[in-house]
Structure formats: structure tokens, C-alpha cells
Amino acid sequence: LVLESRLRQAIKKQQLRCYYQPQLDIKTGSIIGAELLLRWQDPELGFISPDLFIPLAESSGLIHLIGQQVLQQACIQGQAWLNEGLPPITLAVNVSVQQFGRGDLEQQVKMVLAESGFPARLLELEVTESALMLDEEKVVLTMQQLRETGVRLAIDDFGTGYSSLAYLQRLPLDILKVDRRFIANMTANTDDRQIAKAIIELGHTLRFEVLAEGVETAEQLALLQEMACDYYQGYYFSKAVPAEEFRRLLLQQQ
């Protein structure tokens, strides 16, 4: 309860900061986007992990306020970088199942895009496989509505949930993000390597692009290249960094 009221204050004072983890094209090695990951530094409590405060935000309803702030941040920052003449990149925002299920996400997204001027095709919404466990017809409809706004849709942490292939085939997804647990052991464990390969092939069969999460070594990257994976993110290139630092990374590759 103490933490919840601190979180409420932090939201009000805009103390939650968006960090940016670069996403790269596997073939060319160039930065094609970033995933926004929240960081919370409380003046007294210190650094509080999102693994702690995101679940708290989800159970208390604060996630709706947070989600709105992150969407705004993404679009405002993205448009500012475009105005500066930086190369266009995709900004990916995590959407919790509560936000996804509430029914006003499409309106919210439209509003934020209109206010910021950020092009819809450069905004990506990441939904975890667990969000797909809501009512199937409703999920399909919500995704179709979101897709009509022009944003990209990603399925996050793929391989950890239970979505059927028939279901996946019905969803208007653009990109599938392979959960990092399959990437972590792919060089040591042949099962994980085969699973990663199978997921990449499955994604391509369904006409989705595929991104590997949690790439930490050159060896993993080389394997993923062989498997024709499209994109990757992970500590091998960079962890999530503040906006200013991400901007420098973008400038460096121009």
C-alpha cells in the first residue's frame, strides 16, 4: 500500500522514465527501432524494478495512467527525433492485458497519434501471449481496430503461452518476438535451438516478421542469422538506455 501510493505520486510527478532498448536488423546491423522500458528511481526508495511495479500497477489500475504516459512519451519523442532529421525508426510500447481488454485503447492511440503527429506506422504495440487468452472474438476485433489506425502489432514473449496456430493465423500481427528463454540456451541446448528455429519458421509461415529477444552473445546472433531471423534486441548490442543516449546511438550510424 505504501508502494502503491508512492507509485501514484511518481506518476503524477512524471518520475517514471522511458528507457529505449535498440532493436536491430540482423542482416545489416542497423538500428530499426527501440522498445520502451520504464524505469523508476524513487528519491528515497531508490531504483524500483518494473518487475515489481508493473504488476502492482496492473492490480491497482494505475497501469491505465502509466500506459497513457508511455504512449504519449513514445509519440512525442519519436516525432521530435523525426523533426531533427534522424532516420525513421519504430518505437515499441508494451501494452498490459488490462489496457488491451478495456475497450478504449484504439481511441487512446488515435488521440495520441493525432496530438503528436507521429506516423502510426512507426508505432508498435507489444501484447503478450497471455492477453490472447481473453475472449477470442474480442481479441480479434480489438486487434483489427488497432490495425486500422495504422500501428504495428507485436506478440511479445512468444512461446511461453498457449495460443493455438489457428488462432494466431486469425490475428492481424506484424511481428512475433521470440521469448528470451529460448535464445538464452540456444548455443548450449539443442532443444532450445530447434525450438527457436521452429518459432522463426512458424512466424514466417504466418507472414509475420520475427524478432529475437535477449540476444547476449555473438554466437547466438550468428545462429539467428543462419535461421533467417529478421531482427534482434539484447545486451549484446545494448540494454535499455535513456533517450539522450539512444539518440547518440542513432546519430552514430548515420
Ligand code: G
Ligand atoms: O525492463 P525490464 O527491464 O526489467 O522489464 C520488466 C518487465 O516490465 C517486462 O515484462 C516489461 O515488458 C515490463 N514493462 C516495462 N516497461 C513497461 C511498460 O511501459 N508497460 C508495461 N505494461 N510493461 C512494461
Ligand code: G
Ligand atoms: O517482457 P518483455 O519482453 O517486454 O521485457 C523485456 C525484458 O527483458 C526487460 O526486463 C529487459 O530489460 C530485459 N532484457 C532485454 N535484453 C535482455 C538481454 O539481453 N538479456 C536479459 N537477460 N534480459 C534482457
Ligand code: MN
Ligand atoms: Mn516487451
Ligand code: NA
Ligand atoms: Na518479451
